[in-house]
Amino acid sequence: MSRLTSDFYKQDAVTVAEKLLGKTLVRALDDGTISQYTITETEAYLGEEDLACHASKGRTPRTEVMYGEGGHIYVYLIYGMYWMLNIVTGTVNHPEAVLIRGLDKIIGSGKVGRKLSIDKSFYGENITASSRIWINEAPDVLNITKASRIGIDYAGEEWKDKPWRFILTENEPK
DNA sequence: TGCACGATCTCG
DNA sequence: GAGATCGTGCAT
Known part of the structure; x- marks a missing residue:
């Protein structure tokens, strides 16, 4: 199994969010423990136009990393206690990201950040080169459910109902 | 310089 | 159904 390269993350956030399902997220802790998880749920946040995307408020110290090239990590603290893990996608000056929800x-998403010991030190980390977190290639999956994103009612009618949440569903026995 | 709020979860 | 808990963006 090989690590996903920067070309993968240069695609748009919606595409990356869908393709990340079934891929393997690897986390190497400081004590040497290596854990692998299958990505089962993602959400796409697409550009300044997307009112649900943090970059809709423009370029700030916090959103800066999203304006860079895809393949870097965007983390932020929500509700004062949970670190959300996001992967920046797209090209330079296209602020897009994929939230790892499950x-x-x-x-x-809050439990993911806690379980993987994610904190602000991961902000801007290059996921294609990091030695403590990366994502491995895996075959594309077929059983994908699309749904609207969570917790963004403030984004307005046009954006809050976009089917940009992707869920990997179990194979139904035949 | 202050304030209201959020891509959440847990407990009661 | 409410509290925990704090960085951020915007108002003052």
């Missing part, structure tokens, strides 16, 4: 046996 992994195998870990459902919920």
